[in-house]
Amino acid sequence: MSIISFDENDRVMMFIDLRNMTKSVSKDSKYSRIDFVSLVRCLKGPRKLVAAYVFDSKGAIDATDTSKRFHDYLRYKGFRVIARDSYDMEQNTQKEVDVAMAVQMVVHAFKDNYDVAIVVSGDRDFIPAIQEVQSAGKRVEVAAFKTSVADEMERQSDVFHNLDSEPILSLMNPAEITETIDTVQEAI
Amino acid sequence: MDYMDWVKESNGKFGTSDEDWDFLNQAAVIRFDYDAKGNVSGMYRGKYVYRDGYHELDINPGEIWVVSLSLNPKTNNNYFAKPLMRIDGSFLYELKKDQIDSLAKHLWEDNKVILEPALEEKYKDVVNEQIAKAVKEQTEAVIQEKKALEDKIQELQRINKEDKEIIESKEEEINLLSAKVLVMKNEPDMVAPKPAPQALPEPVGEFTEQVKPPKNIIIRAGPDMLRSESFKKSRYFVHMSADHKSLLIRDDKNGNVVCMDNTILLAGLNTILPFTEECVLPSEYSSRYGGTIVALK
Numbered sequence: 095m096s097i098i099s100f101d102e103n104d105r106v107m108m109f110i111d112l113r114n115m116t117k118s119v120s121k122d123s124k125y126s127r128i129d130f131v132s133l134v135r136c137l138k139g140p141r142k143l144v145a146a147y148v149f150d151s152k153g154a155i156d157a158t159d160t161s162k163r164f165h166d167y168l169r170y171k172g173f174r175v176i177a178r179d180s181y182d183m184e185q186n187t188q189k190e191v192d193v194a195m196a197v198q199m200v201v202h203a204f205k206d207n208y209d210v211a212i213v214v215s216g217d218r219d220f221i222p223a224i225q226e227v228q229s230a231g232k233r234v235e236v237a238a239f240k241t242s243v244a245d246e247m248e249r250q251s252d253v254f255h256n257l258d259s260e261p262i263l264s265l266m267n268p269a270e271i272t273e274t275i276d277t278v279q280e281a282i
Numbered sequence: 283m284d285y286m287d288w289v290k291e292s293n294g295k296f297g298t299s300d301e302d303w304d305f306l307n308q309a310a311v312i313r314f315d316y317d318a319k320g321n322v323s324g325m326y327r328g329k330y331v332y333r334d335g336y337h338e339l340d341i342n343p344g345e346i347w348v349v350s351l352s353l354n355p356k357t358n359n360n361y362f363a364k365p366l367m368r369i370d371g372s373f374l375y376e377l378k379k380d381q382i383d384s385l386a387k388h389l390w391e392d393n394k395v396i397l398e399p400a401l402e403e404k405y406k407d408v409v410n411e412q413i414a415k416a417v418k419e420q421t422e423a424v425i426q427e428k429k430a431l432e433d434k435i436q437e438l439q440r441i442n443k444e445d446k447e448i449i450e451s452k453e454e455e456i457n458l459l460s461a462k463v464l465v466m467k468n469e470p471d472m473v474a475p476k477p478a479p480q481a482l483p484e485p486v487g488e489f490t491e492q493v494k495p496p497k498n499i500i501i502r503a504g505p506d507m508l509r510s511e512s513f514k515k516s517r518y519f520v521h522m523s524a525d526h527k528s529l530l531i532r533d534d535k536n537g538n539v540v541c542m543d544n545t546i547l548l549a550g551l552n553t554i555l556p557f558t559e560e561c562v563l564p565s566e567y568s569s570r571y572g573g574t575i576v577a578l579k
Contacts, residue, residue: 119524125550132521132530136571239524261521261530261571266538268506268549 098233098253106138107208108146109195110173111215113188118216118239119263126263131171133262137212137237137255144208148175149195151188196223203227210235213251216243221250228252308351312363315343326351330360339365346370461499461562464509498574500531500565503545505552508563512574513544519573520546526554532573555579 115128134146148168152161165175176198178190199211200223211227213220216238224234224247236243236251240258248254312324312331322343324331331351333341341347341363349363367373377385390397498512508531517537521530531546539546551557555578564577 125553126522129519129521132519139570258525259523259527261523261528261575263522263524264538265520265522265529265548265550267540267547 100139100141101209102140102142104141104209104233105144105207106141106210106212107144107202108134108137108212108214109199110146110148111191111195111213111217111220112148112150113191114215114217114238114242118242118257126265129262129264130168130173132264133214133237133257133260136260136262137214137235141210146173147195147198148173149191149198150175150177151191152177152179192217192219196220199223200226200230203230203232209233212237212255214238216247218244218247221246224250309348309366310351311346311369312349313346314341324363326361331363332360334362334364337364341365457499458562461501464501464511498565498567500563500574500576501560502555502557502563503560505557506547506549508546508548508551508576509544511544513541513546516541518546520548522554522578527577527579529576529578530568530571530573531576532571 110130110133119126119128130146130148134143148165150161150165161177165177168175176194178188178194195215196219199213199220202208203211203226210233211224212235213224214237216236224236227234233252234250235253235255236247237255237257238247240256243254310326310331312326314322314324314331314333317323317330322333322341331349334352341349346369347363348366348369350366351361351363354360354362374382498510500508500510500512503509515533515535515537517533517535518539518541519530519532519534519537520539522528539548565574567573568575
């Protein structure tokens with residue numbers, strides 16, 4: 095049990111590493127997908143949400159434009175999507191994204207734009223940024239699936255949210271799945 | 283019987299005759315004792331009574347006598363008494379019943395002021411003791427009655443509790459059987475009787491919230507099918523946890539899961555949780571998530 099207590103007056107800012115999250119549940123993607131709206135609702139609780147950033151790269155996987163539709167969907171829902179034009183087609187990896195996210199975390203912390211940063215990623219590359227944010231007097235919570243989080247990342251956080259037990263995977267009717275499986279689902 | 287009647291009746295005993303009537307008429311009962319001068323004397327109507335010195339019977343101090351009185355002709359200030367009969371123990375023993383009663387009555391009336399406090403003091407303890415005894419008996423009787431009533435109340439309460447427990451278990455059984463009937467109505471092909479669903483297990487700690495609406499009975503009615511009387515809206519959001527242990531169902535007009543006839547179809551549910559037979563899934567309303575949490579495993 096954490097010694098940290100929730101305060102409803104805390105200003106929460108969320109930083110979501112989109113690709114890290116979707117990779118973690120890829121095995122279930124045929125029937126379910128991460129509902130990022132529910133994810134935000136679960137993590138912020140009764141606290142005030144200042145902003146929810148989603149970091150991704152443009153041109154996912156096969157370089158088709160399906161990722162753009164999903165980014166637009168997230169923007170429509172209120173997310174601030176930062177999509178870097180830096181996808182490495184040859185190595186099938188994204189570049190710049192982690193740094194972009196770390197910069198946003200630190201900048202907003204020093205501008206005192208939030209009280210609590212929730213990092214939705216298990217990637218330990220964010221540890222230096224988390225330490226800087228904490229040194230600025232901010233609290234950092236990490237949310238990730240247990241199987242894809244680095245131990246050091248879990249230890250570094252003030253509060254760790256195990257996403258395995260949170261109901262964030264959206265299920266659908268069978269008919270709806272056949273209609274949408276080639277669109278939104280593949281985009282994720 | 284008054285004193286004079288008694289004297290007349292006693293004529294024979296005293297050896298008197300009618301000629302002696304005047305003599306007897308002056309008779310009185312006098313108590314003799316020493317006076318201030320040391321003489322043996324008594325008092326009658328405010329005057330001293332002295333012994334007749336010439337009579338053969340001797341009157342001693344401290345004795346009570348029936349005497350015949352004659353006024354002293356010289357002074358008219360005192361009487362002389364001729365003793366007739368001494369009042370003593372033997373006299374009292376020879377009295378008849380009515381005489382004793384009469385005597386006791388006169389004694390009581392003349393000496394009530396003295397006797398009453400003495401008797402009261404003497405018998406106070408006795409009366410108090412009798413009262414205490416009577417009170418104790420009555421108290422014990424009341425206590426016994428109270429104890430019997432308390433035992434009866436306890437017995438009735440025990441029976442009442444047992445009856446309530448039986449009613450509760452029967453109600454629970456009825457609810458579960460109702461749910462079972464609902465399932466069978468919707469799936470008429472099912473013929474083989476199936477065991478009644480077990481009682482709902484207690485919800486896990488993270489789902490116990492401060493506000494608890496009535497529990498919803500959610501039935502796994504088919505491989506991808508959930509059915510519940512509480513599914514009354516047309517659209518729902520259904521979310522599952524990544525560990526496949528829980529399901530969150532909350533109604534929303536923009537929900538992506540359509541509900542028809544209290545039934546929700548979920549793609550891939552059979553893959554996540556293989557269907558064996560219809561059963562009641564433990565569920566509970568969660569204020570944190572704003573919907574019903576269903577335990578899958």
